[in-house]
Amino acid sequence: MTRIDRLLAQSGLYTRSEARALIRAGRVAAGGVTLTRPEEKCPESAAVTVDGEPVNCEKYRVFMLDKPAGLLSATEDARQGTVLELFPPELRRLGLFPAGRLDKDTTGLLLMTNDGDFAHRVISPRCGVLKTYAATAAAPLDEADAAAFARGLVLADGTECLPAELVPLGGCLCRITIGEGKYHQVKRMLAAIGKPCVSLRRIKIGALEIDGSLGPGGWRELSQFEKELIFGSSL
Numbered sequence: 001m002t003r004i005d006r007l008l009a010q011s012g013l014y015t016r017s018e019a020r021a022l023i024r025a026g027r028v029a030a031g032g033v034t035l036t037r038p039e040e041k042c043p044e045s046a047a048v049t050v051d052g053e054p055v056n057c058e059k060y061r062v063f064m065l066d067k068p069a070g071l072l073s074a075t076e077d078a079r080q081g082t083v084l085e086l087f088p089p090e091l092r093r094l095g096l097f098p099a100g101r102l103d104k105d106t107t108g109l110l111l112m113t114n115d116g117d118f119a120h121r122v123i124s125p126r127c128g129v130l131k132t133y134a135a136t137a138a139a140p141l142d143e144a145d146a147a148a149f150a151r152g153l154v155l156a157d158g159t160e161c162l163p164a165e166l167v168p169l170g171g172c173l174c175r176i177t178i179g180e181g182k183y184h185q186v187k188r189m190l191a192a193i194g195k196p197c198v199s200l201r202r203i204k205i206g207a208l209e210i211d212g213s214l215g216p217g218g219w220r221e222l223s224q225f226e227k228e229l230i231f232g233s234s235l
């Protein structure tokens with residue numbers, strides 16, 4: 001059980017004092033019951049409305065973003081734009097951060113959350129969540145490249161990569177799936193086979209595919225079903 005003013009403020013839409021004023025004005029209901037005292041308690045999972053309109057008061061939220069090129073996968077930077085700037089103030093207030101990083105010039109699926117445990121499970125190599133990329137290389141790709149990826153590549157500096165999947169898609173295009181996230185990993189893997197990366201877009205995390213209708217910079221919240229799609233796939 002939690003106080004209704006605290007639960008309402010958790011939405012990011014209202015400060016705690018704004019929440020109290022709305023409650024005292026009789027505009028807030030939890031589980032269909034109007035609560036007029038800010039200190040009244042209700043279940044954390046109660047459906048909350050303001051003026052009859054549903055308000056999402058969940059503590060932890062997860063969004064998918066179609067990251068555009070040119071922004072950093074960070075929450076703040078003194079000189080460059082960050083992906084957080086694509087979200088409105090009420091969502092930024094929730095403490096969203098990227099669950100993993102894409103390079104500044106990489107586009108595609110980036111998860112934004114305020115749930116540290118969730119982010120850890122997405123990122124940690126021990127959890128082995130697969131990340132799939134659509135890549136363009138500087139030279140045509142073939143089955144020999146796929147075999148080199150499947151054996152496990154050794155990068156220029158000696159770093160050993162786990163076996164990964166490269167599917168040649170014709171010409172210089174391919175789909176690459178990896179279960180770890182070393183610094184610039186896909187670009188360094190393509191460089192290691194002598195076919196440097198020209199463009200990179202993440203299209204899938206686990207079994208969750210990017211929503212093609214979002215477009216660069218577009219975002220939306222994930223459903224429970226979509227969150228579950230992230231975990232549990234293997235190479």
Ligand code: URA
Pocket residue numbers: 101102103104106183184185186187188200
């Ligand atoms: N691998 C890279 O090299 N860059 C990314 O942004 C993601 C994976």
